[in-house]
Amino acid sequence: KQEVTQIPAALSVPEGENLVLNCSFTDSAIYNLQWFRQDPGKGLTSLLLIQSSQREQTSGRLNASLDKSSGRSTLYIAASQPGDSATYLCAASGGYQKVTFGTGTKLQVIP
Amino acid sequence: KAGVTQTPRYLIKTRGQQVTLSCSPISGHRSVSWYQQTPGQGLQFLFEYFSETQRNKGNFPGRFSGRQFSNSRSEMNVSTLELGDSALYLCASSQTKTGGGRTEAFFGQGTRLTVV
Numbered sequence: 001k002q003e004v005t006q007i008p009a010a011l012s013v014p015e016g017e018n019l020v021l022n023c024s025f026t027d028s029a030i031y032n033l034q035w036f037r038q039d040p041g042k043g044l045t046s047l048l049l050i051q052s053s054q055r056e057q058t059s060g061r062l063n064a065s066l067d068k069s070s071g072r073s074t075l076y077i078a079a080s081q082p083g084d085s086a087t088y089l090c091a092a093s094g095g096y097q098k099v100t101f102g103t104g105t106k107l108q109v110i111p
Numbered sequence: 112k113a114g115v116t117q118t119p120r121y122l123i124k125t126r127g128q129q130v131t132l133s134c135s136p137i138s139g140h141r142s143v144s145w146y147q148q149t150p151g152q153g154l155q156f157l158f159e160y161f162s163e164t165q166r167n168k169g170n171f172p173g174r175f176s177g178r179q180f181s182n183s184r185s186e187m188n189v190s191t192l193e194l195g196d197s198a199l200y201l202c203a204s205s206q207t208k209t210g211g212g213r214t215e216a217f218f219g220q221g222t223r224l225t226v227v
Binding site: 103 | 115117144146153154155156159167168169199201203214215216217218219220221223
């Protein structure tokens with residue numbers, strides 16, 4: 001059974017700081033890993049998708065890496081802004097298997 | 112291109128009633144998945160439908176059921192509602208690659224169900 005863990009559960013940083021969010025998964029047989037952000041009471045917004053054959057993906061100030069052998073993914077946010085404040089979720093997909101979500105990291109960027 | 116649409120956005124039901132939620136996926140997406148999100152349990156997978164067939168199922172009681180229509184729209188039904196069913200219900204649509212791989216999942220805004 002896949003288990004996905006995100007550390008830390010909450011993070012508060014001053015504006016402009018670079019930060020790293022961590023995601024660990026127990027079963028390395030995944031098809032892809034996806035990062036999402038969720039604003040309070042809202043749905044999930046897809047940020048980055050990393051296929052199992054890829055090592056990283058970049059979009060603007062965001063960079064996500066994937067190391068299947070160690071069961072880890074990181075989301076790097078450069079030059080954080082107050083608008084980045086949200087809960088960040090990672091999700092491991094096993095293809096035909098169900099997608100397993102982590103518990104999330106609640107990020108607060110202080111102006 | 113329209114995103115994933117969930118209706119209704121908010122619902123209030125009483126215990127013992129049943130409820131039906133609807134999800135319209137992105138055009139061309141044939142896979143629809145449903146999730147329940149609560150503060151205590153986080154995001155939990157309910158089931159996935161592909162081409163009108165339930166392909167995967169999470170660990171929820173039989174009161175939770177779903178179906179998918181030929182146009183890929185999906186409905187989720189919860190019967191005999193309990194207080195603990197209060198949650199944000201999210202659906203996601205994606206394309207499915209040959210061999211079972213999965214492309215990026217796109218989520219709707221969710222339906223907030225409150226059971227009183």
